[in-house]
Amino acid sequence: xxxxxxxxxxxxxxxxxxxxxxxxxxxxxxxxxxxxxxxxxxxxxxxxxxxxxxxxxxxxxxxxxxxxxxxxxxxxxxxxxxxxxxxxxxxxxxxxxxxxxxxxxxxxxxxxxxxxxxxxxxxxxxxxxxxxxxxxxxxxxxxxxxxxxxxxxxxxxxxxxxxxxxxxxxxxxxxxxxxxxxxxxxxxxxxxxxxxxxxxxxxxxxxxxxxxxxxxxxxxxxxxxxxx
Numbered sequence: 001x002x003x004x005x006x007x008x009x010x011x012x013x014x015x016x017x018x019x020x021x022x023x024x025x026x027x028x029x030x031x032x033x034x035x036x037x038x039x040x041x042x043x044x045x046x047x048x049x050x051x052x053x054x055x056x057x058x059x060x061x062x063x064x065x066x067x068x069x070x071x072x073x074x075x076x077x078x079x080x081x082x083x084x085x086x087x088x089x090x091x092x093x094x095x096x097x098x099x100x101x102x103x104x105x106x107x108x109x110x111x112x113x114x115x116x117x118x119x120x121x122x123x124x125x126x127x128x129x130x131x132x133x134x135x136x137x138x139x140x141x142x143x144x145x146x147x148x149x150x151x152x153x154x155x156x157x158x159x160x161x162x163x164x165x166x167x168x169x170x171x172x173x174x175x176x177x178x179x180x181x182x183x184x185x186x187x188x189x190x191x192x193x194x195x196x197x198x199x200x201x202x203x204x205x206x207x208x209x210x211x212x213x214x215x216x217x218x219x220x221x222x223x224x225x226x227x228x
Contacts, residue, residue, distance in 0.1 A: 004064040005076035005185050008172055013083040016090035025097055027090055033223035034089060037216035042081050045212065048135060049073055057131055057192045064185040081212075084172070088213045089220075091168075092161045102160050109156040113148040117141055120207075123194075132193040136204045139211045143218065151221055158214060169209050170201065177201050 020027040052058055053072050060074050068075040095102055104112070120141040127133040147155045177200040178184035188202055196203045 009079040009083040012087045016087045033220045036223050037219035038085050041216045058188045061185050085216050088165050095161050103156040113144050116144050130192050132204050136207050140207045143214050173201050
């Protein structure tokens with residue numbers, strides 16, 4: 001099934017894209033700041049992905065790919081960095097539209113942030129030689145720190161909406177890492193990560209998803225209209 005990764009990307013995008021034109025949501029009005037932010041995020045994640053692929057820190061199973069590669073990455077991997085952030089950010093805004101009070105207090109948000117910063121720092125200190133762990137938790141730590149200082153309201157909402165996003169995350173990323181199929185679509189060199197998995201998913205992937213969504217959300221704060 002050499003189009004499975006493509007199906008996962010397009011399937012993740014399809015419903016959010018369709019409902020972007022819903023008259024109550026009008027998510028399409030945020031397309032300009034959204035796509036600018038996704039593009040800028042790709043400037044972080046794509047070079048990281050290319051370097052890790054070249055060095056064998058992770059790789060891809062050709063049995064589930066169309067076969068087109070760009071700078072060592074499958075076409076489907078490029079689409080991943082567009083489709084998944086779009087779908088997740090749509091979910092974030094849709095949840096806030098229908099549940100406008102869906103946020104934590106400032107005190108709880110700060111407490112969670114300080115705990116995450118401390119946890120990420122400890123993991124980094126004890127796993128400095130593992131490249132996926134190192135880069136992954138460093139980026140997440142920076143994002144939480146910056147958001148804590150500059151975008152506390154966003155964090156107060158994101159901590160809740162991200163928990164909802166974890167439901168489709170475990171489905172999509174589970175398939176990517178080998179759940180429900182014969183072999184994984186994306187494989188990992190476990191010497192470069194903590195070698196601890198949630199089902200088939202490396203624990204780092206959950207933090208990777210955290211940063212993949214939070215980074216464009218933070219960037220959107222600088223590009224979207226003030227009334228949004």
